[in-house]
Amino acid sequence: MADAVPRLTLGRLRLAVQLVMLFVTVYGGSLVGYYTAEKITGSLPALSCAYDKLNGAHCQLITTQHQLHHRVGEQIAQLGHFALNMVLPLAFSFLAFYLFFVVLNKAFCGWICPLGTVQELIYRLGRRLKRPFRNLSETAARRLRPVKWALLLGLVFALPVTAGLGVTPASTGDVFCQICPSRLATTLLTGDTEQIMVRSSDALVFVFGALANTLFGFVVVAALAARQPFCRICPLMALNAAFQRLSPMRLVKTESDKCEKCGICRQACPMDIPEIHHEHGRQAFAEDCTLCGRCAEYCPQDGVIQLKFGPLALFKSSRAYYKARFKGETPAGEAKPLRRMERPAAGTADA
Amino acid sequence: MDKLALLILTLCAAGADAAVRPPAGQPAPDCLAAEAAAFSTLPMLVPAGRGDRQGAPYCLANLRAEAVEVRNGAGGFAPPASVPVERAGFKVQAGKVGNYHWLQATEASQAGVVTASTAHYFSNPGPAPTAMLHLAKADLEIVPQPLPREHWRYRAGETWEFLIRFKGEPVRDMGVRLETSAGTQQVFRTDGEGVLRVTFPADVANEAPKGGHDHGRGGQNRFVLAVGLTDQDGRYYLTGFNHVYGAAADANRSLAAGLGFLALGGLVAVPLVVRRKENKNG
Numbered sequence: 199m200a201d202a203v204p205r206l207t208l209g210r211l212r213l214a215v216q217l218v219m220l221f222v223t224v225y226g227g228s229l230v231g232y233y234t235a236e237k238i239t240g241s242l243p244a245l246s247c248a249y250d251k252l253n254g255a256h257c258q259l260i261t262t263q264h265q266l267h268h269r270v271g272e273q274i275a276q277l278g279h280f281a282l283n284m285v286l287p288l289a290f291s292f293l294a295f296y297l298f299f300v301v302l303n304k305a306f307c308g309w310i311c312p313l314g315t316v317q318e319l320i321y322r323l324g325r326r327l328k329r330p331f332r333n334l335s336e337t338a339a340r341r342l343r344p345v346k347w348a349l350l351l352g353l354v355f356a357l358p359v360t361a362g363l364g365v366t367p368a369s370t371g372d373v374f375c376q377i378c379p380s381r382l383a384t385t386l387l388t389g390d391t392e393q394i395m396v397r398s399s400d401a402l403v404f405v406f407g408a409l410a411n412t413l414f415g416f417v418v419v420a421a422l423a424a425r426q427p428f429c430r431i432c433p434l435m436a437l438n439a440a441f442q443r444l445s446p447m448r449l450v451k452t453e454s455d456k457c458e459k460c461g462i463c464r465q466a467c468p469m470d471i472p473e474i475h476h477e478h479g480r481q482a483f484a485e486d487c488t489l490c491g492r493c494a495e496y497c498p499q500d501g502v503i504q505l506k507f508g509p510l511a512l513f514k515s516s517r518a519y520y521k522a523r524f525k526g527e528t529p530a531g532e533a534k535p536l537r538r539m540e541r542p543a544a545g546t547a548d549a
Numbered sequence: 550m551d552k553l554a555l556l557i558l559t560l561c562a563a564g565a566d567a568a569v570r571p572p573a574g575q576p577a578p579d580c581l582a583a584e585a586a587a588f589s590t591l592p593m594l595v596p597a598g599r600g601d602r603q604g605a606p607y608c609l610a611n612l613r614a615e616a617v618e619v620r621n622g623a624g625g626f627a628p629p630a631s632v633p634v635e636r637a638g639f640k641v642q643a644g645k646v647g648n649y650h651w652l653q654a655t656e657a658s659q660a661g662v663v664t665a666s667t668a669h670y671f672s673n674p675g676p677a678p679t680a681m682l683h684l685a686k687a688d689l690e691i692v693p694q695p696l697p698r699e700h701w702r703y704r705a706g707e708t709w710e711f712l713i714r715f716k717g718e719p720v721r722d723m724g725v726r727l728e729t730s731a732g733t734q735q736v737f738r739t740d741g742e743g744v745l746r747v748t749f750p751a752d753v754a755n756e757a758p759k760g761g762h763d764h765g766r767g768g769q770n771r772f773v774l775a776v777g778l779t780d781q782d783g784r785y786y787l788t789g790f791n792h793v794y795g796a797a798a799d800a801n802r803s804l805a806a807g808l809g810f811l812a813l814g815g816l817v818a819v820p821l822v823v824r825r826k827e828n829k830n831g
Binding site for chain 1: 649677678679695698700701798799801802803804806807808809810811812813814815816817818819821822823824825
């Protein structure tokens, strides 16, 4: 008997969670109340934008930049030394961030981030529009990785501090937010066009605005053919990666002699991670992994790839699941046409 | 009635202006400067300096009071804190909890009651100010519905609602005066529910403060809303609510440039989404 496509696949569950969280992170303020919306957290490990007036939480990156600019940089400039009260708010902010992180680890990227969801939806649209499939080579995927770390260290950490010190212009105090495509995506989803206007108050601000819009335009169009184009350079991915070994939630791959010839897991991976194909153990859970679980869904070997929380296996690969999943969708995300099932002759005589 | 109220409002404001100045020889330099810079004769609580996370200094302008009532949402229905006024000024202190603070000073005489009110936000954990705003805090009140959130503010071109209440009841079809630090003076009217819809005038300079980090918000003006009425016993009431409002959302911004760069980014990505012709020879 042929394997039936399961009604509730991990992919469908993830899509449902993504859509719910897209609503919460973009429009959640309308659920929790006008004033409460910005009090839920300022430390969500996903790109929920503070510039979105309807959202239900804020992204850790704006908190980090703000505190490094005003609490650390300006205080050092005024006092000439470090004080505990400069770094305590930052420490508490990261503590809140980590409390979220303990539960879901980098699944924030793959299951909750609104920009990640938007990119996935655009990619699905690209499949419907028969756009070509572009993925990164193993070399390109590895070479692109340092960019997100450079953005985190340079734009999120260093420039806000130097702005507070007065070394760089004040407009560099929240420079990442000024170029972040999620700011444009989430505000546009609320019908707010203010953020897409380029500010012309000074040359540097104009350049940041121009960069933001160009990057956003690129991401929106590129996502029709390539999976998660912005995630590959997202500094929040880097920040999440810095903590990924500390959470009990993780991806686990055991060694199998069949893996090297297969590699379907890498085809299914939206981040084109080479390690999921070639490595096992800790190495397979690479810094770009978003814990989306597609590699586990498309692994044809029983129990080789698992999503685990502590000792608990939340999902493990199996040949039967793989065969059923493959019938509905290819590893690259191409939906397969539904086959019309003939009705059984019996029971149709009531007409 | 309405014209009479406005006349009384103006006369009272002028009277309050004459009465509020601190006695000669005991000036509070900051508050003298703040009052001198006051743009209106209506009662106000004027910020005197930037303040910080621990506290914020204010000056009374155009009214005299011995103490200022300070409420924050964390206090629930508890009586407000009473902060003494010294040399026409006071400092509102941040507690460990409570973010939105309602500041209110009242000058009562046999002739009438003059009230100034404003809101101050501290970055503290605390409840929403809905209950605090709902609570009757004076006879004649201007109640913001709602207050701007932490990272927002009133902006030119935006319409915000205020409820005008007298002894807990909405005041219908009443003229309310708006004066701004840019010199704009307008009168708005409440509707049948006592709700006032104020569209802030486009009189804010677009320039950002020099050397400041304004998150692209540009400059800001101060405003005061004031309403006055006389009750059946002939007693007058004059109440002001003052705050700040910023430049319009599209000030110093270009939608055309934004769309242009958006299109540029999209064009750069076009080669990725165009299906290349297959080479028949492999």
